[in-house]
Amino acid sequence: MRGSVAVAGVGLAGCGEAAGWSETEIAAAAAHNALADAGLTARDVDGLVIASTNIFMPGLSLAEHLGIRPRFTDSTMIGGSSFVGHLIPAALALNAGLCDVVLVAYGSNQRTGVGRNEAAKYKAALDPQPYEHPYQPFNPPASYALAAARHMHQYGTTREQLAEVAVAARKWAQLNPEAFARDPLSIEDVMNSRMICDPLSARDCCLVTDGGGAYVLVRADRAKDLPKDPSFLLGVGSAHWHRQISSMPDLTVTAATESGARAFGMAGLKPADVDVLELYDAFTINTILFLEDLGFCRKGEGGPFVAGGRIAPGGALPVNTNGGGLSCVHPGMYGIFLVIEAVRQLRGEAGARQVKDAQVALAHGNGGVLSSQITALFGTESVL
Amino acid sequence: MAHPGPERLYRDKLAQGRFEIQRCAACGRHVFYPRVLCPHCGADRLDWVAPGGGGTVYSTTVVRRRPADGGDYNVALVDLDEGVRMMSRVAEVAPDKVRIGMRVRARVIDNLVEFVPE
Numbered sequence: 001m002r003g004s005v006a007v008a009g010v011g012l013a014g015c016g017e018a019a020g021w022s023e024t025e026i027a028a029a030a031a032h033n034a035l036a037d038a039g040l041t042a043r044d045v046d047g048l049v050i051a052s053t054n055i056f057m058p059g060l061s062l063a064e065h066l067g068i069r070p071r072f073t074d075s076t077m078i079g080g081s082s083f084v085g086h087l088i089p090a091a092l093a094l095n096a097g098l099c100d101v102v103l104v105a106y107g108s109n110q111r112t113g114v115g116r117n118e119a120a121k122y123k124a125a126l127d128p129q130p131y132e133h134p135y136q137p138f139n140p141p142a143s144y145a146l147a148a149a150r151h152m153h154q155y156g157t158t159r160e161q162l163a164e165v166a167v168a169a170r171k172w173a174q175l176n177p178e179a180f181a182r183d184p185l186s187i188e189d190v191m192n193s194r195m196i197c198d199p200l201s202a203r204d205c206c207l208v209t210d211g212g213g214a215y216v217l218v219r220a221d222r223a224k225d226l227p228k229d230p231s232f233l234l235g236v237g238s239a240h241w242h243r244q245i246s247s248m249p250d251l252t253v254t255a256a257t258e259s260g261a262r263a264f265g266m267a268g269l270k271p272a273d274v275d276v277l278e279l280y281d282a283f284t285i286n287t288i289l290f291l292e293d294l295g296f297c298r299k300g301e302g303g304p305f306v307a308g309g310r311i312a313p314g315g316a317l318p319v320n321t322n323g324g325g326l327s328c329v330h331p332g333m334y335g336i337f338l339v340i341e342a343v344r345q346l347r348g349e350a351g352a353r354q355v356k357d358a359q360v361a362l363a364h365g366n367g368g369v370l371s372s373q374i375t376a377l378f379g380t381e382s383v384l
Numbered sequence: 385m386a387h388p389g390p391e392r393l394y395r396d397k398l399a400q401g402r403f404e405i406q407r408c409a410a411c412g413r414h415v416f417y418p419r420v421l422c423p424h425c426g427a428d429r430l431d432w433v434a435p436g437g438g439g440t441v442y443s444t445t446v447v448r449r450r451p452a453d454g455g456d457y458n459v460a461l462v463d464l465d466e467g468v469r470m471m472s473r474v475a476e477v478a479p480d481k482v483r484i485g486m487r488v489r490a491r492v493i494d495n496l497v498e499f500v501p502e
Contacts, residue, residue, distance in 0.1 A: 197459075
Protein backbone atom coordinates (compact mmCIF):
# COMPACT_ATOMS: atom_id res chain seq x y z
CA MET A 1 0.00 0.00 0.00
CA ARG A 2 2.96 2.32 0.69
CA GLY A 3 3.02 5.21 -1.76
CA SER A 4 0.26 3.71 -3.91
CA VAL A 5 -2.30 6.45 -3.27
CA ALA A 6 -2.11 10.16 -2.57
CA VAL A 7 -4.24 13.04 -1.40
CA ALA A 8 -4.77 15.30 -4.41
CA GLY A 9 -7.13 17.85 -2.91
CA VAL A 10 -8.27 19.19 0.44
CA GLY A 11 -10.97 21.65 1.45
CA LEU A 12 -12.80 23.15 4.40
CA ALA A 13 -16.27 24.64 4.77
CA GLY A 14 -18.29 26.24 7.53
CA CYS A 15 -15.60 25.97 10.19
CA GLY A 16 -16.58 27.87 13.32
CA GLU A 17 -20.23 28.66 12.84
CA ALA A 18 -22.42 27.65 9.90
CA ALA A 19 -25.85 28.67 11.14
CA GLY A 20 -28.64 27.63 8.81
CA TRP A 21 -26.62 24.88 7.13
CA SER A 22 -27.35 21.15 7.36
CA GLU A 23 -24.64 18.55 7.87
CA THR A 24 -24.93 17.30 4.32
CA GLU A 25 -24.82 20.83 2.90
CA ILE A 26 -21.63 21.58 4.84
CA ALA A 27 -20.08 18.32 3.63
CA ALA A 28 -21.06 19.19 0.05
CA ALA A 29 -19.47 22.64 0.33
CA ALA A 30 -16.26 21.10 1.72
CA ALA A 31 -16.33 18.50 -1.05
CA HIS A 32 -16.58 21.23 -3.67
CA ASN A 33 -13.54 22.99 -2.22
CA ALA A 34 -11.50 19.78 -2.05
CA LEU A 35 -12.41 18.80 -5.61
CA ALA A 36 -11.59 22.28 -6.93
CA ASP A 37 -8.25 22.05 -5.11
CA ALA A 38 -7.63 18.76 -6.93
CA GLY A 39 -8.63 20.21 -10.29
CA LEU A 40 -11.67 17.90 -10.38
CA THR A 41 -15.45 18.15 -10.09
CA ALA A 42 -18.13 15.99 -8.50
CA ARG A 43 -18.59 14.33 -11.91
CA ASP A 44 -15.15 12.74 -11.47
CA VAL A 45 -16.02 11.11 -8.12
CA ASP A 46 -16.77 7.40 -8.28
CA GLY A 47 -15.87 6.50 -4.68
CA LEU A 48 -17.54 8.17 -1.70
CA VAL A 49 -16.64 7.87 1.98
CA ILE A 50 -18.33 9.68 4.84
CA ALA A 51 -19.27 9.11 8.47
CA SER A 52 -21.75 10.96 10.65
CA THR A 53 -22.80 10.92 14.28
CA ASN A 54 -26.38 11.76 13.35
CA ILE A 55 -27.20 10.68 9.79
CA PHE A 56 -28.12 7.00 9.38
CA MET A 57 -26.97 6.58 5.77
CA PRO A 58 -24.64 9.52 5.14
CA GLY A 59 -23.13 8.01 1.99
CA LEU A 60 -26.54 7.86 0.36
CA SER A 61 -27.44 11.36 1.54
CA LEU A 62 -24.27 13.00 0.23
CA ALA A 63 -24.24 11.11 -3.10
CA GLU A 64 -27.84 12.09 -3.72
CA HIS A 65 -27.10 15.69 -2.77
CA LEU A 66 -24.10 15.87 -5.11
CA GLY A 67 -25.93 14.02 -7.89
CA ILE A 68 -23.25 11.35 -8.17
CA ARG A 69 -23.51 7.58 -8.56
CA PRO A 70 -20.54 6.02 -6.72
CA ARG A 71 -19.19 2.58 -7.56
CA PHE A 72 -17.68 2.36 -4.09
CA THR A 73 -19.15 3.67 -0.82
CA ASP A 74 -18.00 3.28 2.76
CA SER A 75 -19.38 4.78 5.95
CA THR A 76 -17.30 3.09 8.62
CA MET A 77 -18.06 4.82 11.91
CA ILE A 78 -15.46 4.46 14.66
CA GLY A 79 -15.85 7.94 16.13
CA GLY A 80 -13.72 10.96 15.41
CA SER A 81 -10.86 8.92 13.98
CA SER A 82 -13.12 7.68 11.18
CA PHE A 83 -11.84 10.06 8.53
CA VAL A 84 -8.24 8.99 9.09
CA GLY A 85 -9.43 5.38 9.20
CA HIS A 86 -11.20 5.92 5.87
CA LEU A 87 -7.79 6.00 4.22
CA ILE A 88 -7.72 2.21 4.56
CA PRO A 89 -10.90 1.22 2.66
CA ALA A 90 -10.33 4.08 0.22
CA ALA A 91 -6.79 2.94 -0.58
CA LEU A 92 -7.89 -0.70 -0.85
CA ALA A 93 -10.69 0.23 -3.24
CA LEU A 94 -8.39 2.37 -5.39
CA ASN A 95 -5.70 -0.31 -5.50
CA ALA A 96 -8.26 -2.98 -6.37
CA GLY A 97 -9.50 -0.86 -9.26
CA LEU A 98 -13.00 -0.60 -7.80
CA CYS A 99 -12.94 3.15 -8.37
CA ASP A 100 -10.59 5.94 -9.48
CA VAL A 101 -11.41 9.04 -7.42
CA VAL A 102 -12.43 8.76 -3.77
CA LEU A 103 -14.00 11.71 -2.01
CA VAL A 104 -13.84 11.56 1.79
CA ALA A 105 -16.10 14.19 3.33
CA TYR A 106 -17.56 15.36 6.61
CA GLY A 107 -19.96 18.03 7.75
CA SER A 108 -21.33 18.94 11.16
CA ASN A 109 -23.53 21.68 12.55
CA GLN A 110 -23.21 20.62 16.17
CA ARG A 111 -22.68 24.19 17.41
CA THR A 112 -25.65 25.85 15.76
CA GLY A 113 -27.88 22.90 14.78
CA VAL A 114 -29.73 20.36 16.93
CA GLY A 115 -28.33 20.78 20.45
CA ARG A 116 -25.75 18.27 21.60
CA ASN A 117 -27.73 17.50 24.73
CA GLU A 118 -30.81 16.83 22.66
CA ALA A 119 -28.87 14.54 20.32
CA ALA A 120 -27.24 12.75 23.27
CA LYS A 121 -30.69 11.96 24.66
CA TYR A 122 -31.79 10.25 21.46
CA LYS A 123 -28.52 8.35 21.16
CA ALA A 124 -28.76 7.11 24.76
CA ALA A 125 -32.23 5.76 24.02
CA LEU A 126 -31.17 3.96 20.82
CA ASP A 127 -27.70 2.83 21.95
CA PRO A 128 -27.76 2.51 25.75
CA GLN A 129 -24.59 1.81 27.70
CA PRO A 130 -26.22 0.21 30.73
CA TYR A 131 -22.98 -0.31 32.67
CA GLU A 132 -21.97 3.35 32.50
CA HIS A 133 -24.96 5.61 31.86
CA PRO A 134 -26.58 5.02 35.30
CA TYR A 135 -23.57 6.72 36.90
CA GLN A 136 -24.04 9.78 34.66
CA PRO A 137 -20.51 10.14 33.38
CA PHE A 138 -20.57 13.50 31.56
CA ASN A 139 -19.05 12.16 28.38
CA PRO A 140 -16.73 12.52 26.71
CA PRO A 141 -14.99 14.78 29.28
CA ALA A 142 -15.53 12.39 32.23
CA SER A 143 -13.85 9.45 30.51
CA TYR A 144 -10.82 11.53 29.47
CA ALA A 145 -10.70 12.98 33.00
CA LEU A 146 -10.44 9.44 34.40
CA ALA A 147 -7.49 8.82 32.07
CA ALA A 148 -5.84 12.12 33.01
CA ALA A 149 -6.30 11.44 36.74
CA ARG A 150 -4.71 8.02 36.38
CA HIS A 151 -1.79 9.41 34.36
CA MET A 152 -1.20 12.08 37.02
CA HIS A 153 -1.36 9.44 39.78
CA GLN A 154 0.94 6.99 38.04
CA TYR A 155 3.51 9.33 36.49
CA GLY A 156 3.26 12.61 38.39
CA THR A 157 1.90 14.49 35.38
CA THR A 158 0.68 17.93 36.48
CA ARG A 159 -2.16 20.24 35.53
CA GLU A 160 0.48 22.76 34.40
CA GLN A 161 1.78 20.20 31.91
CA LEU A 162 -1.74 19.54 30.62
CA ALA A 163 -2.17 23.32 30.29
CA GLU A 164 1.04 23.51 28.22
CA VAL A 165 -0.77 21.49 25.54
CA ALA A 166 -3.67 23.95 25.40
CA VAL A 167 -1.34 26.96 25.34
CA ALA A 168 0.77 25.48 22.53
CA ALA A 169 -2.37 24.79 20.48
CA ARG A 170 -3.54 28.36 21.02
CA LYS A 171 -0.20 29.78 19.90
CA TRP A 172 -0.44 27.78 16.68
CA ALA A 173 -4.05 28.97 16.25
CA GLN A 174 -2.86 32.56 16.52
CA LEU A 175 -0.81 31.91 13.36
CA ASN A 176 -3.82 30.45 11.54
CA PRO A 177 -6.40 32.96 10.26
CA GLU A 178 -8.92 30.10 9.87
CA ALA A 179 -8.72 29.08 13.55
CA PHE A 180 -11.77 29.67 15.76
CA ALA A 181 -10.10 30.58 19.09
CA ARG A 182 -7.21 33.02 18.74
CA ASP A 183 -7.34 35.11 21.93
CA PRO A 184 -4.23 34.99 24.13
CA LEU A 185 -4.22 32.04 26.54
CA SER A 186 -1.81 31.44 29.43
CA ILE A 187 -1.10 28.42 31.62
CA GLU A 188 -2.85 30.28 34.45
CA ASP A 189 -5.88 30.96 32.23
CA VAL A 190 -6.21 27.24 31.55
CA MET A 191 -5.80 26.24 35.18
CA ASN A 192 -8.22 28.92 36.39
CA SER A 193 -10.92 28.14 33.85
CA ARG A 194 -14.10 26.45 35.07
CA MET A 195 -13.58 22.86 36.16
CA ILE A 196 -15.59 20.41 34.03
CA CYS A 197 -14.49 16.98 35.27
CA ASP A 198 -11.45 16.98 37.56
CA PRO A 199 -8.65 17.38 36.56
CA LEU A 200 -9.90 18.77 33.22
CA SER A 201 -11.04 22.38 33.10
CA ALA A 202 -12.90 24.08 30.26
CA ARG A 203 -9.66 25.02 28.48
CA ASP A 204 -8.43 21.41 28.68
CA CYS A 205 -11.42 20.52 26.50
CA CYS A 206 -11.80 20.97 22.76
CA LEU A 207 -13.94 23.56 21.06
CA VAL A 208 -17.53 22.94 20.09
CA THR A 209 -17.83 24.31 16.56
CA ASP A 210 -19.56 23.64 13.28
CA GLY A 211 -17.49 22.71 10.30
CA GLY A 212 -16.73 20.38 7.48
CA GLY A 213 -13.77 19.11 5.57
CA ALA A 214 -13.01 16.88 2.63
CA TYR A 215 -10.10 15.30 0.86
CA VAL A 216 -9.69 13.58 -2.49
CA LEU A 217 -7.69 10.36 -2.72
CA VAL A 218 -6.45 8.95 -6.03
CA ARG A 219 -3.82 6.44 -7.17
CA ALA A 220 -0.30 7.83 -7.15
CA ASP A 221 0.09 7.93 -10.96
CA ARG A 222 -3.11 9.95 -11.33
CA ALA A 223 -2.07 12.28 -8.50
CA LYS A 224 1.07 13.28 -10.38
CA ASP A 225 -1.09 14.58 -13.25
CA LEU A 226 -3.23 16.79 -11.01
CA PRO A 227 -2.38 20.43 -10.22
CA LYS A 228 -1.26 20.19 -6.57
CA ASP A 229 1.80 18.37 -5.25
CA PRO A 230 0.56 14.95 -4.10
CA SER A 231 0.75 13.94 -0.45
CA PHE A 232 1.52 10.25 -0.68
CA LEU A 233 0.14 7.83 1.90
CA LEU A 234 3.26 6.11 3.23
CA GLY A 235 1.72 4.11 6.03
CA VAL A 236 -1.50 3.66 7.94
CA GLY A 237 -2.38 1.54 10.96
CA SER A 238 -5.58 0.86 12.87
CA ALA A 239 -6.26 -0.50 16.36
CA HIS A 240 -9.03 -0.50 18.92
CA TRP A 241 -9.30 -2.30 22.24
CA HIS A 242 -12.47 -0.99 23.84
CA ARG A 243 -15.43 1.28 23.39
CA GLN A 244 -16.31 2.33 26.95
CA ILE A 245 -13.67 3.77 29.26
CA SER A 246 -14.53 1.15 31.89
CA SER A 247 -13.33 -1.51 29.43
CA MET A 248 -10.00 0.17 28.63
CA PRO A 249 -7.31 -2.18 29.95
CA ASP A 250 -4.86 0.50 31.15
CA LEU A 251 -6.00 4.13 31.09
CA THR A 252 -2.43 5.33 30.54
CA VAL A 253 -1.78 3.25 27.40
CA THR A 254 -3.84 3.64 24.23
CA ALA A 255 -4.13 1.43 21.17
CA ALA A 256 -2.03 4.09 19.41
CA THR A 257 0.90 1.93 20.51
CA GLU A 258 -0.30 -0.59 17.91
CA SER A 259 -1.70 1.73 15.24
CA GLY A 260 1.50 3.78 15.32
CA ALA A 261 3.78 0.76 15.08
CA ARG A 262 1.74 -0.53 12.13
CA ALA A 263 1.88 2.80 10.31
CA PHE A 264 5.60 3.29 10.92
CA GLY A 265 6.22 -0.33 9.89
CA MET A 266 4.38 0.10 6.59
CA ALA A 267 6.12 3.41 5.89
CA GLY A 268 9.57 2.17 6.87
CA LEU A 269 9.94 5.25 9.05
CA LYS A 270 10.54 6.06 12.70
CA PRO A 271 9.34 8.94 14.88
CA ALA A 272 12.57 10.89 14.32
CA ASP A 273 11.71 11.02 10.59
CA VAL A 274 8.49 12.96 11.19
CA ASP A 275 8.62 16.71 10.53
CA VAL A 276 5.13 17.68 11.69
CA LEU A 277 2.48 15.96 13.82
CA GLU A 278 -1.29 16.37 13.83
CA LEU A 279 -2.65 14.56 16.91
CA TYR A 280 -6.33 14.27 17.80
CA ASP A 281 -6.48 16.67 20.77
CA ALA A 282 -10.06 16.46 21.97
CA PHE A 283 -8.57 16.99 25.45
CA THR A 284 -5.12 18.05 26.62
CA ILE A 285 -4.32 14.57 27.97
CA ASN A 286 -4.69 13.16 24.42
CA THR A 287 -1.63 14.92 23.07
CA ILE A 288 0.49 13.66 25.97
CA LEU A 289 -0.76 10.07 25.60
CA PHE A 290 -0.25 10.01 21.83
CA LEU A 291 3.26 11.49 21.99
CA GLU A 292 4.12 8.63 24.34
CA ASP A 293 2.25 5.86 22.54
CA LEU A 294 3.53 6.85 19.08
CA GLY A 295 7.12 6.75 20.37
CA PHE A 296 8.05 10.45 20.51
CA CYS A 297 8.87 10.09 24.20
CA ARG A 298 8.79 7.32 26.79
CA LYS A 299 5.66 6.20 28.61
CA GLY A 300 4.97 8.55 31.50
CA GLU A 301 7.29 11.28 30.23
CA GLY A 302 4.74 13.09 28.07
CA GLY A 303 4.10 15.75 30.72
CA PRO A 304 7.71 16.92 31.06
CA PHE A 305 8.12 16.41 27.29
CA VAL A 306 5.53 19.08 26.37
CA ALA A 307 6.75 21.54 29.02
CA GLY A 308 8.65 24.68 28.09
CA GLY A 309 6.86 25.15 24.79
CA ARG A 310 8.42 22.15 23.06
CA ILE A 311 5.33 21.53 20.88
CA ALA A 312 4.43 25.23 20.44
CA PRO A 313 5.57 27.44 17.52
CA GLY A 314 9.33 27.79 17.79
CA GLY A 315 9.63 24.58 19.83
CA ALA A 316 11.57 21.48 18.83
CA LEU A 317 8.54 19.44 17.71
CA PRO A 318 5.67 21.07 15.78
CA VAL A 319 2.38 19.51 16.97
CA ASN A 320 -1.15 20.49 15.91
CA THR A 321 -0.04 23.32 13.70
CA ASN A 322 -3.55 24.48 12.77
CA GLY A 323 -4.39 25.02 16.44
CA GLY A 324 -5.92 21.57 16.85
CA GLY A 325 -9.30 20.61 18.19
CA LEU A 326 -8.47 22.73 21.22
CA SER A 327 -8.22 26.04 19.34
CA CYS A 328 -8.88 25.64 15.59
CA VAL A 329 -12.02 23.61 14.98
CA HIS A 330 -13.86 20.65 16.57
CA PRO A 331 -17.28 19.84 15.16
CA GLY A 332 -17.87 16.58 17.06
CA MET A 333 -15.46 14.55 14.95
CA TYR A 334 -12.09 16.12 14.22
CA GLY A 335 -10.36 13.41 12.16
CA ILE A 336 -10.64 14.91 8.69
CA PHE A 337 -8.95 18.13 9.81
CA LEU A 338 -5.83 16.17 10.81
CA VAL A 339 -5.42 14.92 7.24
CA ILE A 340 -6.14 18.35 5.74
CA GLU A 341 -3.54 20.14 7.90
CA ALA A 342 -0.93 17.41 7.27
CA VAL A 343 -1.40 17.87 3.52
CA ARG A 344 -1.23 21.65 3.70
CA GLN A 345 2.03 21.41 5.65
CA LEU A 346 3.57 19.00 3.12
CA ARG A 347 2.59 21.31 0.27
CA GLY A 348 4.05 24.37 1.99
CA GLU A 349 0.67 26.11 1.98
CA ALA A 350 0.42 26.78 5.72
CA GLY A 351 1.37 30.45 5.68
CA ALA A 352 2.63 31.88 8.98
CA ARG A 353 2.40 28.48 10.66
CA GLN A 354 4.32 26.62 7.95
CA VAL A 355 6.85 24.11 9.28
CA LYS A 356 10.02 24.66 7.25
CA ASP A 357 10.77 21.95 4.68
CA ALA A 358 8.12 19.51 5.96
CA GLN A 359 8.54 16.22 4.07
CA VAL A 360 6.87 13.70 6.42
CA ALA A 361 3.64 14.41 8.32
CA LEU A 362 1.87 12.23 10.84
CA ALA A 363 -1.91 12.40 11.33
CA HIS A 364 -3.22 10.50 14.32
CA GLY A 365 -6.96 10.00 14.79
CA ASN A 366 -8.73 9.07 18.00
CA GLY A 367 -12.36 8.03 18.36
CA GLY A 368 -14.79 7.36 21.17
CA VAL A 369 -13.14 7.66 24.58
CA LEU A 370 -9.50 6.90 23.70
CA SER A 371 -11.09 3.95 21.89
CA SER A 372 -10.28 3.73 18.18
CA GLN A 373 -6.79 4.77 17.12
CA ILE A 374 -5.64 5.34 13.54
CA THR A 375 -2.19 6.55 12.58
CA ALA A 376 -1.35 7.75 9.07
CA LEU A 377 1.96 8.90 7.65
CA PHE A 378 2.09 11.12 4.58
CA GLY A 379 5.08 12.25 2.61
CA THR A 380 6.14 14.34 -0.34
CA GLU A 381 7.52 12.75 -3.50
CA SER A 382 11.04 13.11 -2.09
CA VAL A 383 10.43 10.43 0.56
CA LEU A 384 8.68 7.89 -1.70
CA MET B 385 -33.91 -18.49 23.69
CA ALA B 386 -34.38 -20.31 26.99
CA HIS B 387 -33.74 -17.28 29.20
CA PRO B 388 -33.05 -13.55 28.86
CA GLY B 389 -29.64 -12.29 27.80
CA PRO B 390 -26.87 -11.58 30.31
CA GLU B 391 -27.59 -7.84 30.53
CA ARG B 392 -31.19 -8.48 31.53
CA LEU B 393 -30.16 -11.25 33.97
CA TYR B 394 -27.68 -8.88 35.61
CA ARG B 395 -30.32 -6.21 36.04
CA ASP B 396 -32.89 -8.71 37.33
CA LYS B 397 -30.42 -9.82 40.01
CA LEU B 398 -29.74 -6.22 41.01
CA ALA B 399 -33.47 -5.63 41.25
CA GLN B 400 -33.49 -8.45 43.85
CA GLY B 401 -30.60 -6.77 45.69
CA ARG B 402 -27.98 -9.23 44.42
CA PHE B 403 -24.71 -8.14 42.77
CA GLU B 404 -23.31 -10.97 40.66
CA ILE B 405 -20.62 -11.10 38.00
CA GLN B 406 -19.64 -13.88 35.62
CA ARG B 407 -16.88 -16.45 35.85
CA CYS B 408 -15.77 -18.49 32.85
CA ALA B 409 -16.18 -22.24 33.39
CA ALA B 410 -13.47 -22.88 30.79
CA CYS B 411 -10.62 -20.51 31.71
CA GLY B 412 -11.66 -19.61 35.24
CA ARG B 413 -11.36 -15.85 34.80
CA HIS B 414 -13.98 -13.45 36.05
CA VAL B 415 -15.85 -11.33 33.53
CA PHE B 416 -17.50 -7.91 33.79
CA TYR B 417 -19.62 -6.54 32.22
CA PRO B 418 -21.82 -9.60 31.60
CA ARG B 419 -21.19 -11.23 28.22
CA VAL B 420 -22.49 -14.00 25.99
CA LEU B 421 -18.96 -15.29 25.33
CA CYS B 422 -15.89 -15.11 27.54
CA PRO B 423 -13.79 -12.18 26.23
CA HIS B 424 -10.63 -13.99 27.35
CA CYS B 425 -11.05 -17.44 25.80
CA GLY B 426 -14.24 -17.31 23.74
CA ALA B 427 -16.03 -20.05 25.67
CA ASP B 428 -19.82 -19.79 26.03
CA ARG B 429 -20.06 -21.19 29.58
CA LEU B 430 -20.19 -18.19 31.87
CA ASP B 431 -21.46 -18.90 35.40
CA TRP B 432 -22.88 -16.25 37.73
CA VAL B 433 -20.98 -15.79 41.00
CA ALA B 434 -21.20 -13.33 43.89
CA PRO B 435 -18.00 -11.29 44.15
CA GLY B 436 -16.44 -10.77 47.59
CA GLY B 437 -17.46 -7.10 47.40
CA GLY B 438 -14.03 -5.59 48.03
CA GLY B 439 -12.40 -3.33 45.49
CA THR B 440 -9.83 -0.61 44.88
CA VAL B 441 -10.41 2.74 43.18
CA TYR B 442 -8.51 2.67 39.86
CA SER B 443 -9.42 6.22 38.83
CA THR B 444 -11.83 8.91 39.90
CA THR B 445 -13.28 12.21 38.75
CA VAL B 446 -15.69 14.81 40.02
CA VAL B 447 -18.33 15.77 37.50
CA ARG B 448 -19.00 19.43 38.16
CA ARG B 449 -22.64 20.40 38.18
CA ARG B 450 -24.43 23.54 39.31
CA PRO B 451 -25.84 23.28 42.83
CA ALA B 452 -29.29 24.01 41.40
CA ASP B 453 -28.99 20.85 39.28
CA GLY B 454 -27.88 18.69 42.23
CA GLY B 455 -24.24 19.71 42.69
CA ASP B 456 -20.99 17.88 42.05
CA TYR B 457 -20.85 14.09 42.00
CA ASN B 458 -18.29 11.32 41.83
CA VAL B 459 -17.67 8.91 38.97
CA ALA B 460 -15.06 6.22 39.60
CA LEU B 461 -13.58 3.13 38.05
CA VAL B 462 -13.27 0.37 40.64
CA ASP B 463 -11.19 -2.78 40.30
CA LEU B 464 -12.91 -5.63 42.10
CA ASP B 465 -10.67 -8.07 43.96
CA GLU B 466 -11.75 -10.68 41.38
CA GLY B 467 -9.75 -8.74 38.75
CA VAL B 468 -12.53 -7.00 36.83
CA ARG B 469 -13.13 -3.26 36.50
CA MET B 470 -16.43 -1.42 36.54
CA MET B 471 -17.68 2.13 36.42
CA SER B 472 -19.43 3.18 39.59
CA ARG B 473 -19.39 5.89 42.24
CA VAL B 474 -18.04 6.10 45.76
CA ALA B 475 -20.68 7.24 48.25
CA GLU B 476 -20.55 8.46 51.87
CA VAL B 477 -17.50 10.60 51.15
CA ALA B 478 -17.23 13.98 49.41
CA PRO B 479 -16.78 13.46 45.64
CA ASP B 480 -13.39 15.20 45.64
CA LYS B 481 -12.15 13.11 48.61
CA VAL B 482 -12.25 9.86 46.64
CA ARG B 483 -8.66 8.80 46.00
CA ILE B 484 -7.02 6.42 43.57
CA GLY B 485 -5.97 3.35 45.54
CA MET B 486 -8.74 3.77 48.13
CA ARG B 487 -10.19 0.48 49.37
CA VAL B 488 -13.95 0.32 48.88
CA ARG B 489 -16.83 -2.12 49.38
CA ALA B 490 -19.79 -2.73 47.07
CA ARG B 491 -23.43 -2.36 47.98
CA VAL B 492 -26.61 -2.44 45.94
CA ILE B 493 -28.80 0.60 46.14
CA ASP B 494 -31.70 1.55 43.84
CA ASN B 495 -30.88 -1.35 41.47
CA LEU B 496 -27.32 -0.08 41.10
CA VAL B 497 -23.92 -1.07 42.47
CA GLU B 498 -22.14 1.71 44.33
CA PHE B 499 -19.17 1.60 46.67
CA VAL B 500 -18.40 2.99 50.11
CA PRO B 501 -14.98 3.34 51.75
CA GLU B 502 -13.93 0.14 53.53
